Amino acid sequence: MTSSxxxxxxxxxxxxxxxxxxxxxxALATKLKALDVTVVLADLDSERNRQVADELGCPFVVLDVSDRAANAAVVAQVEADHGRLDAAFLNAGIAGKSRQALDVDEFLKVVDIDLFGVVYGTEAALPALRRAGGGSIVVTASLAGLAPLATDPGYSVAKGGAITFVRSMAARVIDENITMTAICPGFADTAIIDGIRQTFIDNNFPILSAEEVADAMIAAWTSGEPGAAYIVQPGIGAVPYKFKGVPAAKTATGETAGVPGALRPGSAT
Ligand SMILES: NC(=O)c1ccc[n+]([C@@H]2O[C@H](COP(=O)([O-])OP(=O)(O)OC[C@H]3O[C@@H](n4cnc5c(N)ncnc54)[C@H](O)[C@@H]3O)[C@@H](O)[C@H]2O)c1
Structure with a gap:
């Protein structure tokens, strides 16, 4: 997937x-607006966030993604104000900062936002996307969901969970013309890396621009493969991660056992 x-x-x-x-x-809002897309920005309530939306010329709605009911209310507001919803970019996220080997309070907070925020956002968006005749959910996961990030286990678990959620949900909604994909960027130059940016600079380590990631998000919307997890890395662009799969079960006579049809996506069980 490339922007060209x-x-x-x-x-x-x-x-x-x-x-x-x-x-x-x-970065995404700027690019989408230039493509004549109506963009609604949802974020935590602050003067700064309202001002950013104002400067971008986008409507702003207050949303804490870890509040399940609030996700539904925001989607209802988008439909009421703009008539439809075609794409939900479930992108809100935080990283952990604790240096303890395991800080469970922080772990739960990160999972609440980075994983359950995605589940609640999906629950809220699906009915609206159905009403629009189909659409797309693009989840911002992370490379940390594919490779363990030892400095931030809660983040790795949440992002890994988000990727697995997308992969398992995608098959359930594809027949409704709804595509779910995940974006898995490496380190990118946004506020989330403020505490570690200098380390990258000191070590001449390449990091992504927000614009490169935004290009991958748009490509995931318009041409993403259902259930794909797109790695975005400096120098390689956006490429689908190739999951290895798991060994299949063998029957008593040594043949490969296929999963029973009733357990496959789309079957009525
Ligand atoms: N920048 C990176 O290196 C990088 C790499 C991989 C994945 N990501 C992911 O990309 C996404 C966007 O992050 P970013 O890099 O733009 O960082 P950012 O800190 O600039 O943006 C994150 C946004 O999420 C919002 N947010 C935080 N908690 C929220 C909540 N409970 N409800 C609603 N909004 C909330 C913040 O207010 C902020 O506007 C995140 O999910 C992040 O984990 C970032």
Whole structure:
């Protein structure tokens, strides 16, 4: 997926971005607005966040993604104000900062926002996407969900969970013309790396721009493969991660056992 080959979203489409006033959210909103997409930014309530949305020319809605009911209320507001929802970018997230080997309070907080925020956002967006005749959910996960991040286990668990959620949900909604994908960026230049940016600079370690990640998010919307997790890394762009799969069970006579049809996606059980 590259920006030069990416189909553009249909002009007049409506997109919601959670964590919308952060680094990726701003870059994505700027690009989508230039493509004539109506962009609603949802984020925590602050004067700064309202001002960012104002400067971008986007409507702002207050949302704490860890509040399940609030996710539904925000989607209802988007539909009421703009008539439809075509794409939900479930992008809000925090990283842990604790230096303890295991800080369970922080772990739970990160999982609440970075994983359950995605589950609640999906629950809220699906009915609206169905009403629009289909659409897309793009989850901002992380490379830390594919490779363990020893400095932040809660973040790795939450992002890994978000990727697995996308992969398992994608098959359930594809028949409704709804595509779910995950974006898995490496380190990128936004506020979330404020505490470690200098280390990257000192070690001449390449980091992504927010714009590169935003390009991958748009490509995931318009041409993403259902259930794909797109790695975004400096120098390689956005590429789908190839999951290895697991060994299949063998029958008593040594043949490979296929999963029974009734347990496959789309079957009525
Ligand atoms: N920058 C990176 O290196 C990097 C790499 C991989 C993945 N990510 C992920 O990208 C996403 C966007 O992060 P970013 O890099 O733009 O950082 P950022 O800190 O600039 O933006 C994160 C945004 O999420 C919002 N947010 C935090 N908690 C929230 C909550 N409970 N409800 C609603 N909004 C909330 C923040 O207010 C902020 O606007 C996050 O999910 C992050 O984990 C970032």
């Amino acid at each position: 080959t990416t189909p553009a979203p249909t002009p007049g489409s409506v997109a919601l971005i959670t964590g919308g006033t952060g680094g990726f959210g701003r």
